[in-house]
Amino acid sequence: MSLRTSLRGTGVAIVTPFTTTGKVDFSALESLINFIIKNGVEYIVTLGTTGETPTLSKSEKIDIVNFTYEKVDSRVPVVVGIGGNNTLEVAKDIESMPLEKATAVLSACPYYNKPTQEGIFQHYQVLAKASPKPIILYNVPGRTGRNMEASTTLRLAHEVPNIGGIKEAANNMVQCMQMLKDRPDHFLIVSGDDDLAMPQLACGMDGVISVAANCLPRKFSDMVRTSLEGDFVKAKELNDTMLEAYHLLFAENNPAGVKAFLSELGLIENYLRLPMVPLTDQLREKVKAYLLK
Structure with a gap:
């Protein structure tokens, strides 16, 4: 089964909850996993950058992955984030x-x-050889400082075995269309930009790996499924109700925005590891107001 089949729809780049003492809050993580799955998402991505992975130790990462497998219990697929800028260490x-x-x-x-x-290209070629599972590329130049051009993505997709897809978050619709036009049939292409997901799905993307689906899992995954079914009138109605949320989620930084939402929903403590800090009080009040609508 290709990733285009097994990972079609909404994946959630799940946060890592922390206690007020800074430890991983496994009880809250279990509640969040159940909340997300109950509300209809297709799969979970653990240890993405939304999970504050730069601040996690190796042992914490292993514990989180094993805990996630246990609590997901094969109800949905699990994708594991493993990245960095030292190729051999990755x-x-x-x-x-x-x-x-x-x-x-x-x-x-x-x-x-x-x-x-x-x-x-050579970085991902090394990772593909090392990995027992397909690699999903993740292009997010706003964080990495370097855009992976469509030609590089397509070269990897066509030439390197075990490269299974891409999460594209370059905020560039033309680049997306270039990839969609020339990708091989097996190659998964999903959005990494919640606010652009609907038009990107209209262009032919297979789904989204979302931040918003942590806190709005039902509405967001319904929007994605409706888009994949081609009903963009209904999809737009759903998406319009989330435009303000998209802004609030990323107005200061990620995952401070989504942790504020989840805290207001009573699912986690509003705690991040430095250098990340919680939303300002002014934005937190806007989050509260949005959730009361």
Whole structure:
């Protein structure tokens, strides 16, 4: 089964809840997993950047992955995020992470180093060889400082075995259309921009790996499914009700926005690890007001 079949629809880049003492809050994580699955999402992505992975230790990451498998209990697929800007270390992390129950590995483009397109290609070529599961590329130049061009994505998709898809978050519709036009049939292309997801689905994307679906799982996943069914009148109605939420989620930083939403819903503590801090009081009041509508 290709990733285009198994990961079609809404994936959630799930947050990592923390207690007020800064430890991973596994009880809250279980509640969040159940909340997300109950409200109709198609799969969960653990250890994405929304999960504050740069601030997690290796042992915490392994514990979170195993806990997620246990609590998901095969109800939906699980994708594991493993990335970084040291290619050989990322390959070692992939080899040492428990991936037997994973459907795929999501790996962000190297950050800070600003590699050339050839460097990006060779980076993912090494990861694909090291991984026992298909690699989903993750292009997010707003965080990494380097865009992976459509030509590089397509080269990886066509030439490198075990490259199964891409989460595209370059905020560039033309680049998306170029990839969709020339991708191989097996290659999954999903949005990484919640606010652009609906028009990108209209262009032919297979789904979304979403931040908003942490806190708005039913409405967001309904919007995605309706879009995939081609009913864009209904999809637009649903999407219009979430436009304000998209703004609030990313107005200061991610995951401060989504953690504020989840805290207001009573699912987690509003705690982040430095250098991330909670939303300002002014924005937090807007989050409360949105949820009361």
